[in-house]
Amino acid sequence: xxxxxxxxxxxxxxxxxxxxxxxxxxxxxxxxxxxxxxxxxxxxxxxxxxxxxxxxxxxxxxxxxxxxxxxxxxxxxxxxxxxxxxxxxxxxxxxxxxxxxxxxxxxxxxxxxxxxxxxxxxxxxxxxxxxxxxxxxxxxxxxxxxxxxxxxxxxxxxxxxxxxxxxxxxxxxxxxxxxxxxxxxxxxxxxxxxxxxxxxxxxxxxxxxxxxxxxxxxxxxxxxxxxxxxxxxxxxxxxxxxxxxxxxxxxxxxxxxxxxxxxxxxxxxxxxxxxxxxxxxxxxxxxxxxxxxxxxxxxxxxx
Numbered sequence: 001x002x003x004x005x006x007x008x009x010x011x012x013x014x015x016x017x018x019x020x021x022x023x024x025x026x027x028x029x030x031x032x033x034x035x036x037x038x039x040x041x042x043x044x045x046x047x048x049x050x051x052x053x054x055x056x057x058x059x060x061x062x063x064x065x066x067x068x069x070x071x072x073x074x075x076x077x078x079x080x081x082x083x084x085x086x087x088x089x090x091x092x093x094x095x096x097x098x099x100x101x102x103x104x105x106x107x108x109x110x111x112x113x114x115x116x117x118x119x120x121x122x123x124x125x126x127x128x129x130x131x132x133x134x135x136x137x138x139x140x141x142x143x144x145x146x147x148x149x150x151x152x153x154x155x156x157x158x159x160x161x162x163x164x165x166x167x168x169x170x171x172x173x174x175x176x177x178x179x180x181x182x183x184x185x186x187x188x189x190x191x192x193x194x195x196x197x198x199x200x201x202x203x204x205x206x207x208x209x210x211x212x213x214x215x216x217x218x219x220x221x222x223x224x225x226x227x228x229x230x231x232x233x234x235x236x237x238x239x240x241x242x243x244x245x246x247x248x249x250x251x252x253x254x255x256x257x258x259x260x261x262x263x264x265x266x267x268x269x270x271x272x273x274x275x276x277x278x279x280x281x282x283x284x285x286x287x288x289x290x291x292x293x294x295x296x297x298x299x300x301x302x303x
Contacts, residue, residue, distance in 0.1 A: 049276065055269035056080065063265050079266035080274070088245065089253040089271060096250035099163055100231040103170040104224045110171070111178035111223065116208070119186040120194070132183070135176040143236050151240055161243045169241070170231040177230070178223045185219030186212075222289035229279035250275055 055063070057075040084090045114135075118128050150169065159165040189212060197207040213220075238249045254275055257268035283290055 052269045052272050052276075055265055056267075056273050058266050060266065079270040083253070083257075083267040083270050084274075087253075087256075087267065089250070089256075091245050092248050092250045092253045093274075095163060095246075095248060096232060099166050099170065099249060100228045102167050103174060103231045104227045106167065106171045107174040107178045107227045108182075108220060108224055110175055111182050114175075114179050115182040115186055119183055120191065132180065135179055139173070139176050147236060147240055150237070154241055160241060161247050163247050165241050166238060166247070166249065169237050170234060174227045174230055178227055181223040181226070182216065182219055185216045189215050218289040221286050225282045225286045225290060228282060232275075232279050 051070075054069075054071055056079050057077070058072040059074060059076050059078065062069065062072050062074070084093070114131075117123060118131065154160050154165045159168075193215070194207050194212055197211050198204070202210070233251065234249075235251045235255070238251055239255070242248045242252070250271070254268055254271045257264040257271070
């Protein structure tokens with residue numbers, strides 16, 4: 001046996017010290033405990049949503065069975081049809097779509113009018129910080145504090161029980177977030193790109209619409225999705241400022257199945273599923289840009 005072979009055999013026969021094995025085992029055990037804890041938390045978090053889906057698929061005869069079943073014996077979509085068609089909640093769904101889409105358009109347009117001068121024109125840092133801080137502070141004001149003055153104002157100007165009132169309120173409360181989000185995306189576009197277009201003869205508006213706007217389209221998508229989700233899930237102002245189905249939104253539809261004599265559990269759960277799925281699908285569709293928008297550009301998902 002050669003010297004190299006003897007050295008190899010000697011290395012293989014050497015026992016690994018326990019001090020080197022224990023840290024590896026500890027990391028494996030710790031990783032297993034963390035994954036188990038995350039799995040338990042995920043199950044606890046998702047169980048209400050699972051129960052809502054299960055309840056929405058149950059016929060009326062299975063709603064009060066004891067003990068309650070986790071999944072219906074005879075799943076049916078009758079509750080969805082009864083709520084959307086029979087109860088007429090499709091009108092409220094239409095109202096929500098109109099209000100939310102209009103809010104997104106107005107909020108993004110106003111946010112661009114505010115964020116563009118702050119990032120592209122000669123604005124002093126003190127004025128910029130003051131305006132942005134004031135806008136963000138508006139989100140810290142609880143809705144219950146201003147709902148009565150807003151209700152009195154809406155009644156005075158004659159906008160009570162109209163979609164326009166909700167559109168104006170949702171736009172005002174969504175504007176601070178939209179400004180902060182678009183500001184972060186506008187700051188990431190080098191100003192030299194726009195200046196080069198101006199040197200080539202393009203006007204300020206042409207450079208904005210043909211060069212800058214396409215470059216910040218991910219930011220517009222993220223801000224639009226978040227604005228839509230905030231407006232879609234709003235309940236307090238929709239309850240206070242509306243009275244009839246012609247102007248009520250879909251969030252009121254879920255609450256309307258709690259009647260004086262009973263709670264229609266399966267139809268309420270069905271409307272809850274529809275109400276939850278719309279923002280979830282939108283957020284999943286634009287999750288890469290939403291993460292960046294929520295952190296104001298500080299975090300980006302790797303592709």
